[in-house]
Amino acid sequence: MGEEVHGPLAQTPTPSAGMQKIVTKHSFFCLKGKWKRGRHVVVVRIRSDRMCPQKFVFTVGVVAFTIAITLGGQVLADRFELANGETIEGTLLNPNERPRRVWLVRSSDGTSLQFDADAVTHVTRETPVQKEFHKIVSEYPDTIEGQWKLAEWCQEKKLEKERHDILEHMLELDPDHVEARRLLGYSRIDGKWHKREQLMAERGYSRYRGTWKTAQEIELSDRAEQTEVAQKNWIVRLKKLRMLVDKPQSSDSAAKEIREISDRHAVGALMLGISKEPAFRVRSWYLESLSRIATQEAFSAIVQIAIDHPDPETRLSATERLIVLGPHQAASYAVASLASEDSARINRAAEVLGRLGVSSAVDSLVNVLITVHTAVVSDGNSEGSTNATFTPSGGGLSMGGGAKRIKVESKNEAVLAALVKLTSVNFEWNPTAWRSWMATRQSPADCDFRRD
Structure with a gap:
C-alpha cells in the first residue's frame, strides 16, 4: 500500500503518478457529522494532470472511518459530505463553478x-468560531478534565453540536460521568441511565415544537393550526370576492359565490x-352565508349581529334569520345579554327577544324592566358636561377631583315593549304587578303568556 507517514504530507518525497500514501493521524475528527477523538487513516492516491505533467492531483479514498484531512497541523474550513456517507474537510477552490463538474x-x-x-452530496461552510474550534481542539488532552474544559469552551461560544459530541465522547471515557x-x-x-426522550x-409523549405532548395533544394542536390557516385564507379570499363585486364583468359571479359560502372556516371572515x-x-349576503353554515359558531355570530350591529336594518335582518334557524336557541343567547352593564345593549337584546316571540324570556325581561345604575357626575366646581358610567349592579366607583356618585334609575322602553308583545298585557313600570300576574298564570316557563 505504501509507506506510513506520521507528519505533514509536505515532508514526504516528491510524488509520482500512481503513487499512494497512507497518513496516520491521532486527533479529534468528524465522523458522519459527529466529532470523534481517535486514530484515523487517510489514503491519498496521486495521479498526474493530463494537461500539466508537473502538476499532481490528489484523489482521496476513504479507508475505515477516514474523514478529517489534517495536513500541516491545520484543520480545514469547509466540510464535504460524500455519497458514501463519510465527511472530509478542506477549502473549496471552485465555489462558483456552474454547472458543477x-x-x-x-x-x-x-x-x-x-x-x-x-461524489459530494452536501457542503457546509463553517463560521469563524467553528474554524477557531478546529484550531484549538488538539490543545485539549483526551481526558475527562480536558474534554470537560473543551465542552465549557463550546458552551461559551454557543457551539451546541460540537459540545454535544464532546459530551458523548466523555461518556466513552467515563460512562458514569x-x-x-x-x-x-x-x-x-x-x-x-435513561434518556429523557x-x-x-x-x-x-413525543417532542413537539419544543415541548412534550401526547399524540392526542399533537393532533389537536395540528388541527387548531390548520383551522387558523383556513380562517386566515378565507379573510383573504372574501376580500378578493368583495373587490370583484364592484367590477361589472365579475359582479354577478362574485355575489353568487359569496352567497353560497358554506365552509365553517369562513365564519370569522364573514363576521x-x-x-x-x-x-x-x-x-345581507354575508348573513345568508352564515345562515347556511349553521354551526354553533355561525349561530352565535348571527345573534351577536342581531344585538350589537350599529345598523338597525342589519339587526332586524339577522333577527329574521334567527327566527328561521331556531328562536328558542337564539333566545337563550339574547337573555344572557340582558345582564350587560350597558342599558342600550339591554334594550337591543329586548328588541330581539320581542321579535323572536319566545315567552320563556318574560321572567328575565321583568328583572331588567327597571335597572339601577351608578352615575359619576362632576360637581358645580368642575368644568364640562356631566359624564356617567352605568353598572346594573349599582356598584360604586371611586372618583377624585370633587366628582360625585349618584344612583340613576333607568326605565328600559324596549324591555316594556317586548313584555307587552309577549304577554298581551301591560303593567307598565310595575315589576311587582308583572310578577304577580305571572304567578297567577301557573304556566310552564316556556308557555305562551298571551291571552287566548
Whole structure:
C-alpha cells in the first residue's frame, strides 16, 4: 500500500503518478457529522494532470472511518459530505463553478484534492468560531478534565453540536460521568441511565415544537393550526370576492359565490366583513352565508349581529334569520345579554327577544324592566358636561377631583315593549304587578303568556 507517514504530507518525497500514501493521524475528527477523538487513516492516491505533467492531483479514498484531512497541523474550513456517507474537510477552490463538474479542495500546504460532482452530496461552510474550534481542539488532552474544559469552551461560544459530541465522547471515557449525563438529557433510574426522550416515549409523549405532548395533544394542536390557516385564507379570499363585486364583468359571479359560502372556516371572515361592510346589500349576503353554515359558531355570530350591529336594518335582518334557524336557541343567547352593564345593549337584546316571540324570556325581561345604575357626575366646581358610567349592579366607583356618585334609575322602553308583545298585557313600570300576574298564570316557563 505504501509507506506510513506520521507528519505533514509536505515532508514526504516528491510524488509520482500512481503513487499512494497512507497518513496516520491521532486527533479529534468528524465522523458522519459527529466529532470523534481517535486514530484515523487517510489514503491519498496521486495521479498526474493530463494537461500539466508537473502538476499532481490528489484523489482521496476513504479507508475505515477516514474523514478529517489534517495536513500541516491545520484543520480545514469547509466540510464535504460524500455519497458514501463519510465527511472530509478542506477549502473549496471552485465555489462558483456552474454547472458543477468537479469539486476542487486545497489543503493548507497547497495540495489539491479532486472529487467528481456526484461524489459530494452536501457542503457546509463553517463560521469563524467553528474554524477557531478546529484550531484549538488538539490543545485539549483526551481526558475527562480536558474534554470537560473543551465542552465549557463550546458552551461559551454557543457551539451546541460540537459540545454535544464532546459530551458523548466523555461518556466513552467515563460512562458514569454524572454532569455529562445530565447535560445530555439522561436520568438515573434503578441504577441505570435513561434518556429523557426514552422515558417520555414510554409514557406516551413525543417532542413537539419544543415541548412534550401526547399524540392526542399533537393532533389537536395540528388541527387548531390548520383551522387558523383556513380562517386566515378565507379573510383573504372574501376580500378578493368583495373587490370583484364592484367590477361589472365579475359582479354577478362574485355575489353568487359569496352567497353560497358554506365552509365553517369562513365564519370569522364573514363576521369581519359584516362589521366593516358599508353596503347593506352585501351585508345581507354575508348573513345568508352564515345562515347556511349553521354551526354553533355561525349561530352565535348571527345573534351577536342581531344585538350589537350599529345598523338597525342589519339587526332586524339577522333577527329574521334567527327566527328561521331556531328562536328558542337564539333566545337563550339574547337573555344572557340582558345582564350587560350597558342599558342600550339591554334594550337591543329586548328588541330581539320581542321579535323572536319566545315567552320563556318574560321572567328575565321583568328583572331588567327597571335597572339601577351608578352615575359619576362632576360637581358645580368642575368644568364640562356631566359624564356617567352605568353598572346594573349599582356598584360604586371611586372618583377624585370633587366628582360625585349618584344612583340613576333607568326605565328600559324596549324591555316594556317586548313584555307587552309577549304577554298581551301591560303593567307598565310595575315589576311587582308583572310578577304577580305571572304567578297567577301557573304556566310552564316556556308557555305562551298571551291571552287566548
